[in-house]
Amino acid sequence: MAAAPRPGRRGRGRAGGGRVPVNPRSRLRRLAQAPRPGLKVLGQSWRSDRAGTAQVIVTSLVVGVLPACQVTLTAAFATALLRAAGSSRPQAGDILFYLGLLALLGLGSQVLILLQSRAMQRCQSRLSAHLSDEIISRAGRFTLSQVEDPKIQDSLQRAVREVGFRPGMLLSQLVQTVTQVVAFGSVGAILWTLDYRVALLAVLAPVPTVVAQILQGKRAHALEHGRSEERRRLTYWQHLASQPDSMKEVLAFRLAPVVLTHHRKLLAGIVGADLRLANRNFRLAIPMVVLTAALTVSAQATAILAGTDARHVAGLLAVIQAIGMLQSSAQMLYGALSGMYVNQLFLRNVNEFLAIEHTPLPEGELAFPEEISAGVEFRDVSFSYPGSGRHALENVSFTLKPGQVTAVVGLNGAGKSTLGKLLGRLYEPTGGSIVVDGVPLADFRLDSLRDRVSYVFQNYVQYQLSVGENISLGLVHEADRAAGRVEAAAREVGMHEHIAALPQGYGTQAGKLFTGGVEFSGGQWQRLAIARSMVRSASVRVMDEPTAALDTITEAELLDTLTTATAGRVSLLIAHRFSSVLRADRVLVFDRGRLVEDGDHQELMGLGGLYARMYEAQTAGHEPAAGAATGAR
Ligand SMILES: Nc1ncnc2c1ncn2[C@@H]1O[C@H](COP(=O)(O)OP(=O)(O)OP(=O)(O)O)[C@@H](O)[C@H]1O
Ligand SMILES: [Mg+2]
Structure with a gap:
């Protein structure tokens, strides 16, 4: 996919190709506002580490006054030297005194800078951890529909990418700004009293370079913002080529060339756009650098021409040193301001993500019943x-009775x-309602409902954690989290002996992703997922193809447990295999989102409809193709 330049947000700035619309006044205004997000970050840093932030602020202020001290001391030192040269009496005391002070100042500066940098590293690290935590905690509050939205995925990916270093950079640039404002102000004041023209030229010299930096930063931001999905696609192909779950197909189907082709194509687009941007930036930087150099030379020439008089030698020394300091401080100040401006553009990605509305599900005050009546x-x-x-479900009405196992079948x-997911409010019905003992689902507290509705998902998660955790994750919100419950669940799914024989028993790492991990078979993973669901004190149990990966003997053993009706509990068993369906008390038959048949096995066979056709097809050794029974979906 070509990394064609795309307009940035609200049509401003273009990535890679076209021109950036110029609006100098608004740009200046935004540059002036650059410290604002920096201050916000400072506030966040304060909240995440007060002592570190205080150290950073104090050391920055002190480091800021050091250049002015140095200029003043140098001038005094030069005056003492001249006085010594013009005097017949020895002046070694004065000279040594100033030399000592200059040495102390140099040493003090180094120590202060080290202290500042240590405090800064500490703050940056804590700040980044604080914001990462906020991103992940926000991500966990999205609804499933939001998480499935590619735009939210793009935003999350941008936020995660930037949060590692942008806030830290912004903080460091804010501190740099404070230091340099102090340095710039104090040295500038000294230089102004010595020669105001030189002061003006020295201050103006870095401006062109800084303007170039700002424009380059804006372009980089527009480019990155426009290619978030491309980056996600790249990560996807990298994942396919590197993760064990996909690698098996990549190897068996010999997909490596396909993966490489897509990977290369995406990279070519990305690299191409990067190169175009680098060239544009280069063309912009050249005249700006020349302009900066010309202004610097003018400042130095003006100072030298004005200070050729021998009486002003000490002053000239101070001026030359002050020019250098003022310029480097101006350069650093503008650099910090422009850096803040650019970084806050990128940091918007984090803030944009954090600002996405969560639209929390409405919920009531009621506790979900422990037993359904x-x-x-x-x-x-x-x-x-x-x-x-399209409707995934359409005008569906039925009642799941407690103390019964209801099977759901269909092509x-x-x-x-989808039906199962509505029960746990993973999605909300777009029409009609679901009521439990006469109470709408939305009237229950969401956490209470989620604790009482237990799932074995069709695509369950294989947690790359310990074997025990793969089961005990089902217990995290239960009052009784005794290890005995985990073991009992493992026994129920016939996994206890296998787990006990592992090197670290229940503490053994499951899966091959991390060191020392033990891989399980598909059916063993599924049994862990069943145990995770069974260990919970649920009053609604949704089992979506829970035995799809099990061998027939294990399935037969487990079906007794899975299909044992429990008083006060509603059990929904979604299944294709009739070995499971036949154990249910009742069967609901779905076709293209509609409930088409409802009854027990005998009744449904008597109807001679979809259920009977599915049953006959399976017992005859084959299933009808999707859509064959009632037309293709
Ligand atoms: N996350 C989703 N986003 C959009 N559409 C979806 C999503 N999940 C399922 N669908 C669509 O909803 C319809 C019903 O899907 P569902 O997963 O409920 O079917 P199913 O009966 O469980 O099928 P299967 O037997 O294959 O598991 C399908 O047309 C599917 O394409
Ligand atoms: Mg399904």
């Missing part, structure tokens, strides 16, 4: 995924998993 009722429920024009894409 009347049942879970779907009342005319419809649901469409965000951005999809691929019929809406079975």
Whole structure:
């Protein structure tokens, strides 16, 4: 995909190609406002580390006055030298005194700079950790629909990329600004009293270079902002080529050339745009650098021409030193300001992400029942995924009774998993309502509901944590988190003996991602997922294809546990295999989002409809192709 230049936000700035629309006044205004996000970052740093931030501020102020001290001391030293040269009496005392002071000042500066840098590193590290924490905690509050939104994914990716170093840079540039404002002000005042023309030229000299830096920063930001999705695609291909879960297909299907082609194409686009930007930046920088050099030379020439008089030799020394200091301080000040301006553009990515509305699900005050008495009722429920024009579920009504296991069957894409997800409010119905014992789901506290609805997902997670944690994660919000519960669940899914024989038993690292990890088979992972779900004190249990990866003997052993009806509990078993379905008390048959049949096995067979066709196809050794029963989806 070509990294074609795209307009930046609100059409300002262009990446790679076209010209940046110029509006000098608003640019100046934004430059003047550059310290504002810096101050915000300072506030965040203060909250994350008060002592460190205080050290940074104090050392910055002190470091700022050092150049003025040095200019003053140099002038005094030069005067003492001249006095000694013109006098018949020895003046060694004075000279040694100033020499000593200059040496002390040099040493003091070095120590102060070291202290400042230590405090800065500490603050930067804590600040970045503080903001990373905020990003991850915000990400965890999104709804599933939001997380599935590619725009939110782009924003998250940008925020994560910038949070590692931008806030720290901004903080360091703010500190630099404070230091240099003090240095600039004090040395500038001295120079102004010696020769105001030189002071003016020295202050103006770095301006062109800084303007170039700002424009370059803006362009870099516009370029990065416009190619967030491209970067995510690149990461995706890198993931495919490097992670064990995808590598097996990459190797078996010999997909390496395909991966490489896409990777190279994306990289070529990215590198091409980078190079175009580098060339534009180079063309911009050349005249600016020449201008800066010309102004610097003018300042020095003016000082020398004005100070050729022998009486002003000491003053000239001070002026020359002051020019150098003022210029470097001006350069650093402008550099820090422009850097802050550029970094705050990038830091907006973090703030933009943090500002995304969470639209928290409305929730009530009620605790979800520990035991269900009347049942879970779907009342005319419809649901469409965000951005999809189609109904995944359409006007569905039924009641799941407690003390029963209800199976849900249907062809691929019929809406079975979607139905399960609505129960835990992972998605909200777009029509109708779901009520538990007569109370709408939204009237329960969300945490209480989530604790009582337990899942074995169709695509369960294989946690690269310890084997024990793969089960005990189901218990994190339970009052009783005894290890005995984990072991009991492992026994129920027939995994205890296997786990006990592992090198560190339940503490063994699961999966091969980290050192010392032990890999499990697909069915063993699925059994851990079942144990994680079973260990919870749930009153609604959703099992989405829980035995799909199990061998028939294990499945037969586990089905007793999975299909044992429990009083007060609603169990929903989504299944393709009739070995599971036949154990259910009742079966709901879905077709293209609609509930088309409802009854027990005998009743449904008697109907001779979709269920009977699916059953016959499976027992005859093959399933109908998707859509074959009632038309393609
Ligand atoms: N996250 C999603 N975003 C958008 N559409 C989705 C999403 N998940 C599922 N769908 C769509 O919703 C419909 C129902 O999907 P669902 O996963 O509920 O089917 P299913 O009955 O569980 O199928 P299967 O037997 O294959 O597991 C499908 O058309 C699917 O394309
Ligand atoms: Mg499914």
